[in-house]
Amino acid sequence: MSGAIDDWLDQLREGVDDAETNEQFQQWLDVMSRFHEYSMQNQLLIALQRPDATRVAGFNTWREEFDRTVQKGEQAIWIWAPIMAKQCPACGNSPSYCADSACEGSEIPTDEWERGVVAFKPVPVFDVSQTEGDPLPEVDIAAHGDASTLSPALAAVAQERGYDYSLVPEAEWSHGSAKGVCAPMSDPPVIEVLERGNTADQARTTIHEFAHAELHAERSDDATSTTEVEAEAVAYVVAQYVGLDASTSALYVAAWSDGAVDTIDERLGRIQWTARELIEAIERQFDA
Numbered sequence: 001m002s003g004a005i006d007d008w009l010d011q012l013r014e015g016v017d018d019a020e021t022n023e024q025f026q027q028w029l030d031v032m033s034r035f036h037e038y039s040m041q042n043q044l045l046i047a048l049q050r051p052d053a054t055r056v057a058g059f060n061t062w063r064e065e066f067d068r069t070v071q072k073g074e075q076a077i078w079i080w081a082p083i084m085a086k087q088c089p090a091c092g093n094s095p096s097y098c099a100d101s102a103c104e105g106s107e108i109p110t111d112e113w114e115r116g117v118v119a120f121k122p123v124p125v126f127d128v129s130q131t132e133g134d135p136l137p138e139v140d141i142a143a144h145g146d147a148s149t150l151s152p153a154l155a156a157v158a159q160e161r162g163y164d165y166s167l168v169p170e171a172e173w174s175h176g177s178a179k180g181v182c183a184p185m186s187d188p189p190v191i192e193v194l195e196r197g198n199t200a201d202q203a204r205t206t207i208h209e210f211a212h213a214e215l216h217a218e219r220s221d222d223a224t225s226t227t228e229v230e231a232e233a234v235a236y237v238v239a240q241y242v243g244l245d246a247s248t249s250a251l252y253v254a255a256w257s258d259g260a261v262d263t264i265d266e267r268l269g270r271i272q273w274t275a276r277e278l279i280e281a282i283e284r285q286f287d288a
Helices: 002-019 023-032 040-049 059-066 095-100 150-161 199-215 224-241 249-256 260-266 268-287
Strands: 068-070 077-086 115-127 131-133 164-168 180-183 190-194
Touching: 002 224, 002 249, 002 260, 002 268, 023 249, 040 077, 059 068, 059 115, 059 131, 150 164, 150 199, 150 268, 180 199, 190 199, 199 224, 199 268, 224 249, 224 260, 224 268, 249 260, 260 268
Parallel strands: 164 190
Antiparallel strands: 068 131, 077 115, 180 190
16 A cells, blocks of 8 residues: 555645646636635624625725626625734834823834734625626636545544544535634544535545544644645545545645645655555445
8 A cells, every 4th residue: 555655645746746837727826815814703704694605805806906896786795804003012002092091102102113903894895706707717626536435434434533523514614615624633623524516525625634633633833834735645645545536636735835745745654644544444434
């Protein structure tokens, strides 16, 4: 099995190199980078108001950066946006609030105060489905194949390894555009995966989150880009073993880090060990 895992990781590295020179993929990365990452509170607000939202932006952002306009009659999604201003080093308030408060101020002159978040205000945003205009570039990064026997095996693996694992219907999903989430340092690790029609990609996501549970329970200091590359490398290897087409994992990995191949090489032992553990756990369920 070790030789096969090495071969599959070599294929993943080659795919990452190809992705980094793919013009369409780079265009997609450029567009995706212009969408803000929202806080958990704002993600919940978006999910409560429009559960099917995938990409949201403000009215002017859609028009000026994406050449799309909000369709007439669409209802805004309201979230909280930070108000940035000069911030008193002593009390953390803006100059006007600081002057009206009991703060004794700071020895640092006001014109030298750093800018920071002093308050929040409600702002409207709109989902891409509420707009019209130039299409956003799309790249298929989903896995494909037959996961009819794999899905129940993964549920059994979760039970065997003590994960708190659940498939969540789309109407109840509260994690924005993510397809899966894992809290690896919880006891037990909590894993939620978006339930969807493409069961092969759902299975790949599940394996990815299982890898987080195995790899990252005690490595909270690792950068997110590093943990994502590790988890997706494991998902790619396991998906290859069970016969799924996860070739677009290379696009996922390339999207996370300029040094994605270096990360795979640096964490090779951890990736190999985790992939082998999950493959053996799945095999036990197939043999049961």
